[in-house]
Amino acid sequence: MEKIGLRKNRKGLIFTIDAILAILATIMILISVYSIFSNSHFNSENNDLNKIALDSLTVLEKNDYLDQSVSGNLTMINNFLAALPSNICGNISVYYQDKGIITSSKKPGCLISDNVVVTRRAFVFEHKTYFAKMEVSYG
Amino acid sequence: MVRYSYNNNKRGQIFSLDLIIAMLMFIVVIILIFQILDYSNNKIGLEESANDISIIAGNAISSLTETEGNPNNWSLISLNDFNESNVFSLGLAKNSNFNNQDSSVKGKSMSSNNNGYIVLDKNKISRLSSLNNTKYNEIRNILGIKGPGYEFLLSVKNWNGNSYDTIKNIGRYPDDNAGIVVKKNRMGLIENNITLVELRVWKR
Numbered sequence: 001m002e003k004i005g006l007r008k009n010r011k012g013l014i015f016t017i018d019a020i021l022a023i024l025a026t027i028m029i030l031i032s033v034y035s036i037f038s039n040s041h042f043n044s045e046n047n048d049l050n051k052i053a054l055d056s057l058t059v060l061e062k063n064d065y066l067d068q069s070v071s072g073n074l075t076m077i078n079n080f081l082a083a084l085p086s087n088i089c090g091n092i093s094v095y096y097q098d099k100g101i102i103t104s105s106k107k108p109g110c111l112i113s114d115n116v117v118v119t120r121r122a123f124v125f126e127h128k129t130y131f132a133k134m135e136v137s138y139g
Numbered sequence: 140m141v142r143y144s145y146n147n148n149k150r151g152q153i154f155s156l157d158l159i160i161a162m163l164m165f166i167v168v169i170i171l172i173f174q175i176l177d178y179s180n181n182k183i184g185l186e187e188s189a190n191d192i193s194i195i196a197g198n199a200i201s202s203l204t205e206t207e208g209n210p211n212n213w214s215l216i217s218l219n220d221f222n223e224s225n226v227f228s229l230g231l232a233k234n235s236n237f238n239n240q241d242s243s244v245k246g247k248s249m250s251s252n253n254n255g256y257i258v259l260d261k262n263k264i265s266r267l268s269s270l271n272n273t274k275y276n277e278i279r280n281i282l283g284i285k286g287p288g289y290e291f292l293l294s295v296k297n298w299n300g301n302s303y304d305t306i307k308n309i310g311r312y313p314d315d316n317a318g319i320v321v322k323k324n325r326m327g328l329i330e331n332n333i334t335l336v337e338l339r340v341w342k343r
Binding site: 044051055059062080083084 | 300
C-alpha cells in the first residue's frame with residue numbers, strides 16, 4: 001500500500017518530444033488541407049466595381065446629370081442608378097466644397113454591402129467646384 | 140553461442156493487430172493524399188483558367204469602351220483588308236479629333252465632351268457586327284482572346300427607362316460545352332443614351 005501511495009504522488013512526464021512533433025505535424029497537415037480547400041482565388045471584383053463607378057461618374061458628367069442634381073433635379077440620376085447592372089448597388093452623393101452633402105441618391109431596393117468601392121470626381125457648375133462621390137458594391 | 144542458436148529456432152509473431160491497424164491507417168493516408176493532390180491539381184487548373192479569362196476579358200472590354208482602336212478609322216477598312224496586320228486594336232469609342240470640336244466644347248475637359256472615353260460610336264458597333272460572320276476569328280484575335288478554346292460574346296444594350304434593349308450581339312453564345320464563362324460589364328453612352336456593354340469570354 002505504501003508503495004502504491006508513493007507512486008500516486010509522483011508526477012509523470014505528459015509531453016514527450018514525440019507528442020510535440022506529432023502535434024506539429026498534425027497542425028501542418030490541417031493547415032495544408034484547409035489552404036487547399038479554401039477559396040484563395042485571384043479577386044478582380046473590386047477592380048471591376050471600380051471601373052463601373054468611374055464609368056458611372058463619367059456618364060453622369062457627360063450627360064450633365066451632375067449639374068442637374070446641383071439644381072435639385074434628381075430624376076436623371078435616379079434613372080441612371082436604376083440602369084446599373086442588376087447585381088450592383090450604388091449611391092451617389094454630391095458635395096459643395098466643405099459645406100457637406102447637397103444631394104444624395106441610392107438605387108432603390110438595394111443595400112450597399114461592406115465590400116464597397118468609392119470613387120470621386122470633381123466638376124464645375126456655374127463657376128463653382130463640386131464633388132461627386134459614387135459608392136458601389138455587389139448587392 | 141548455444142543459447143543464441145536456440146533462440147534462432149524459436150518462431151516469432153510476424154503479424155500483430157497493431158501492425159494491421161498501422162498498415163490500414165497508412166493505406167488510408169496514402170489514398171487520401173492522392174485524392175487531395177488530384178483535387179488540388181484540378182482546382183488550381185480551373186482557377187488559373189478563370190483568372191486568365193478574367194484578365195483577358197477585362198483588357199478586351201477596356202479596349203472596346205475606352206479607346207477608338209488602332210487605327211481609329213478601322214471601321215472603314217474593307218472586308219479583305221480587315222486582319223491583324225492592318226488592325227492592331229479594336230475600340231468602339233468615338234474618335235476624339237480636337238480640331239473638329241465645336242468652339243463651345245474646346246474650353247471643356249475631354250471628360251465633359253461627347254467624344255472619346257466610353258462614348259461609343261454606333262457606326263463602329265454596326266461595322267463590328269457586320270464583320271462578325273466572316274471575320275469572327277480575326278476580331279477575337281485582335282481583342283487578345285487567344286487562349287485555347289476561348290470564345291466571346293459582346294452585347295451592347297441601351298437603357299429605355301425601365302430595362303435594357305439589346306442593340307447588337309457580336310460573337311458566339313456560350314454553348315453546352317462552355318466550362319468557364321466570365322462576364323465583364325461597362326457603362327457608356329451612345330448618343331447620350333445610357334448604354335451597358337457586356338463581354339462574356341468563355342472556354343470550351
